[in-house]
Amino acid sequence: MTVEIKKNLAYRRIAGEVFVVDAPRSEMHELNGPAALIWEGLAAGKTKKDLVKAMTAEFEVDGETALADLEIFIKDLLESGLLSAKSD
Amino acid sequence: MHIAGYKLGFESRSKNILSVLKGRYGRFIAKGGADCRFDVSETKGRQTPFKPAVSIDGTCLEIKRGDFKASIDVRTKAGTLKAAANEQCLDAFLRSFLSFLLIRSGGFMLHSAGLVKNGKAYIFPGKSGAGKSTLSKLAASAGAEVISDEINLLKFEKGSFRAYGSPFWGEMRADGRPGSWPLGGIYLLGKAKVNKVSAVAGGEALKLQLRCLVNFDKTPGAAERVLKNASSLLAKAKFERFDFSKANADFLNLI
Structure with missing residues (x-):
């Protein structure tokens, strides 16, 4: 399954963290470290393969662990209503 | 009325509305032209919804809650305001409108x-x-x-x-x-x-x-x-x- 950031969200990197504002739901999410990197990668349209590559390059983590972490984080984002499944 | 550098004009035939505006915002009332003009009429309105809602459709900005409804053409900056003649209602409208303007001006x-x-x-x-x-x-x-x-x-x-x-x-x-x-x-x-x-x-x-x-x-x-x-x-x-x-x-x- 491929995913994309929902259209009604505003986000911006400020003071080293990515702040995501879901205005209709009056919610704010704060992403740092790998989470911020993944979010910005998704925003740039990167694939999971690209994201894993970026994670292993940026952090002390092997490919298998990075992929597992990425899948968990994407699941969390889907459950939080920040991502939607994209039809291929 | 001059607030935060915005010149807001209000015209109304309602003595109640004018009385509340003068009494509540007396120190901010100024003579001269206005950047935005509202034709204000009095309405009773309801208690709910209490939270103002803002929407934009094309060039029309609408701000409303139970006791007021404002519509303004953001191009001509002329609009109407139907509001209850009390301080709480007019305060709520002004807060909502000024917040809208300030956010668009970088503040x-x-x-x-x-x-x-x-x-x-x-x-x-x-x-x-x-x-x-x-x-x-x-x-x-x-x-x-x-x-x-x-x-x-x-x-x-x-x-x-x-x-x-x-x-x-x-x-x-x-x-x-x-x-x-x-x-x-x-x-x-x-x-x-x-x-x-x-x-x-x-x-x-x-x-x-x-x-x-x-x-x-x-x-x-x-x-x-x-x-x-x-x-x-x-x-x-x-x-x-x-x-x-x-x-x-x-x-x-x-x-």
Whole structure:
């Protein structure tokens, strides 16, 4: 399954963290470290393969662990209503 | 009426409406032309919904809640306002409309205490109970000018932020006055046993800033502007944490 950031969200990197504002739901999410990197990668349209590559390059983590972490984080984002499944 | 550099014109045949406007915003009433004009009529309205809702359809901005409905063409800046003739209703409309304008001009409204020292404005954003009104009362008793003990208006002008006189007050129930001051600093207010000023991380400063922001426009465009403005304020202004004991006005020596 491929995913994309929902259209009604505003986000911006400020003071080293990515702040995501879901205005209709009056919610704010704060992403740092790998989470911020993944979010910005998704925003740039990167694939999971690209994201894993970026994670292993940026952090002390092997490919298998990075992929597992990425899948968990994407699941969390889907459950939080920040991502939607994209039809291929 | 001149508030935060905006010239707002109100025309009405309702004596009740005019009486409330003059009584409530007397110090902000000014002669001369207006940037935005509202033809105001009186309506009873309902208690609910209580929270204002903002929507934009093409060039038409609509702001409404149970007891008022405003429609304005953002191109011609002319519109109508149907409102109940009481202070709470007109305050709610003005807060919503000015918040909309400020966010689009690079600024915003903040739930905060604001005071003037050495010609500069110092803003103390804080959640309910943090001590905004206590701090303001203590500052006023020590002779400092208080801009507002509840809602302060910040605008980005010529590369820096300025605080504008606010008609929106909390417990102090003052009238406020027109005026503007360069922003001297922002102190994030928290309760403590001893007064103390300390450094604050950017992320933490941003979070409290956003929590204290007054915004009724729930569109993604507004959220983007808010983040951009908040980021700009973080870059341009000096942010510190202020642990406030609520004991006396000695804190004025710390800012």
